[in-house]
Amino acid sequence: xxxxLLEVNNLRKYFKVKNGNLHAVDDINFYINTGETLGLVGESxxxxxxTGRALVRLLEADNGEIIFxxxxxxKKGRKEMSDFRQSVQMVFQDPYSCLNPRLSIGNTxxxxxxxxxxxxxxxxxxxxxxELMSIVGIEDRLINSYPHELDGGMRQRVGIAxxxxxxPKFIVLDEPVSSLDVCIQAxxxxxxxxxxxxxxxxxxxxxHDLSVxxxxxxxxxxxxxxxxxxxxxxxxxxxxxxxxxxxxxxxAIPVPKLDGNAERIILKGDVPSPVNPPQxxxxxxxxxxxxxxxxxxxxxxxxxEPERFVACHFAKNLSRTVN
Ligand code: SF4
Numbered sequence: 001x002x003x004x005l006l007e008v009n010n011l012r013k014y015f016k017v018k019n020g021n022l023h024a025v026d027d028i029n030f031y032i033n034t035g036e037t038l039g040l041v042g043e044s045x046x047x048x049x050x051t052g053r054a055l056v057r058l059l060e061a062d063n064g065e066i067i068f069x070x071x072x073x074x075k076k077g078r079k080e081m082s083d084f085r086q087s088v089q090m091v092f093q094d095p096y097s098c099l100n101p102r103l104s105i106g107n108t109x110x111x112x113x114x115x116x117x118x119x120x121x122x123x124x125x126x127x128x129x130x131e132l133m134s135i136v137g138i139e140d141r142l143i144n145s146y147p148h149e150l151d152g153g154m155r156q157r158v159g160i161a162x163x164x165x166x167x168p169k170f171i172v173l174d175e176p177v178s179s180l181d182v183c184i185q186a187x188x189x190x191x192x193x194x195x196x197x198x199x200x201x202x203x204x205x206x207x208h209d210l211s212v213x214x215x216x217x218x219x220x221x222x223x224x225x226x227x228x229x230x231x232x233x234x235x236x237x238x239x240x241x242x243x244x245x246x247x248x249x250x251x252a253i254p255v256p257k258l259d260g261n262a263e264r265i266i267l268k269g270d271v272p273s274p275v276n277p278p279q280x281x282x283x284x285x286x287x288x289x290x291x292x293x294x295x296x297x298x299x300x301x302x303x304x305e306p307e308r309f310v311a312c313h314f315a316k317n318l319s320r321t322v323n
Contacts, residue, residue, distance in 0.1 A: 004067075005170060005202050006055070007031040011064035013047075013054050023274050024050040026226035027064070029301060032170075037196065037203040039217030039234065041210055041249070043271060047226040048206045052172040055204065056090050057081070068170070086116060089163040093175035095155035099147040105158055106143040109133065112165040132161040137191060153184035160191070170202045177212060189216055210253055214238060219307075222246045225274055225282040228301055232308040242304065242315045244287045281312070289314060 011028050014021040025047045032038045040048045053059040055066060057073065066073045073084050092098045099108055109129045119125040130140060136157040147155055156176060163171055173192065177185040193216065195201060207213050213220055214234055221231040222245065230243040241247045248265040267286045278284050280295040287294065293313055301311040 003033045004031045005034040005069065006204075007065070007067040008055070009065040009067070011051065011054060011066065012062045013050050013059060014062055017275055020275050023226045023277050025054065025061075026277070028223075028226075028228045030221055030228060030231055032202055032204060034169075034202055035196070035200060036218040037205050037216055039213035039220040040204060040206045040223060041208065041213045041220060042223035044208060045271065045274065046223040047274075048223050049174050051223070052090065052174050052204060052206050056088050056172055057084075058090070086166050087169045088172070089166075089168040089170075090172045090174060091156075091159050091163050091176045093178050095152065095159040095179075096147060098159060099155060101147055104144050104146055105133075105138065105150070108147070108158055109161045109165060112162055116166050118166055128165070132164055135164065135195070136161045151184075152180050153187060156180065156188055157191070160188075160195070164195070164199070167199075168201070170204075172204045172206070174206045175208070176205075178207065178209065185212065192216065210249060222249065225271060225277055227282050227311060228309075229283065229311045230309065231301065236308060242308070242310045243283075243312050244289050245283050283312075 008028065008030050011025055013025040014023055016022075028051065030038065040051065042048050050059060054061045061074060064074070068084060068088070073081070076084060103111070106126075106129050109132050110125055113119050113125055113128060119128060129143070133140060133143065138154065138157050138161065142150070142154070147158070150158070159176075176192070177188050180188060189212065192203070196203060203216075205213060205216055217234045219232060220234050220237050221228050222237070222243065223229070224245050230237065230241065230246045237246060238250065241250050244265075248267050251263060251265040265288070268288075269286050272278050272282070272285055278295070280293075280297055281287070281290070281299050284290050284294045291314070297313070299311045299313045301309045304310050304315050
């Protein structure tokens with residue numbers, strides 16, 4: 001039996017802008033197995049947040065399939081969506097802007113319970129709110145506090161408690177620790193790992209920070225200009241990145257070396273506009289290995305080794321093992 005909870009096929013999302021279409025997400029394919037964390041990493045504007053929002057249908061995709069638990073959710077009507085909406089939740093980057101400043105912490109966490117009418121009476125509602133607070137590590141005494149009275153880490157715990165309220169199976173975590181300082185980041189990442197084990201959760205973890213993604217992910221997908229360029233097990237990607245863009249991203253992570261010879265790949269130029277992305281390989285204009293073929297033919301994301309997918313015409317020749 002397949003272990004896949006989610007499968008994304010040819011997902012596309014463009015936005016109409018003044019001078020054309022902004023190719024935010026352009027025919028991407030991936031899957032997520034039950035109980036795993038897939039990290040989705042890339043520079044700002046590469047399409048990773050749009051992907052997350054399209055998966056939970058906060059944005060409507062233009063094309064493609066999102067198969068969740070065997071059903072294509074893009075074919076579901078409004079009524080059929082209610083099961084899906086209960087199974088899939090999202091946690092956002094900035095917990096402060098996502099919380100209603102006029103709602104107490106208790107009422108904030110209770111909101112999804114009320115919207116989905118999943119409690120029997122007021123006592124059951126309060127018990128569930130207190131249980132959720134305990135699960136995510138919020139002290140009981142804070143139940144009547146307001147968001148402005150909490151620090152960033154505690155506010156993110158409220159966001160996570162809300163996401164857990166109706167027992168989802170799958171959570172999209174969109175830069176959930178990016179606005180927190182390093183010490184609090186570690187606490188929230190450990191909390192997310194613990195919750196995943198205890199509640200059998202599956203995550204899509206979106207971040208621009210490779211170190212954070214490495215810590216929490218089982219597999220990692222690297223995005224560039226609306227396309228997935230590499231996808232594989234997190235050990236393989238860090239040990240032997242195959243796509244030139246992944247190699248450049250990894251080389252930018254500071255690694256202390258006694259001989260001081262850490263080799264950094266400096267990318268030429270800026271990321272091209274997603275409104276008029278280059279023909280052929282999207283990375284062509286910045287790639288130090290580019291050849292004529294790269295400007296003419298778009299490399300497909302292909303399996304170059306079992307469970308290792310790379311979108312580069314010359315991937316296997318560009319292996320760059322990191323010791
Ligand atoms: Fe570089 Fe060509 Fe590979 Fe694109 S297909 S990453 S331009 S070598």
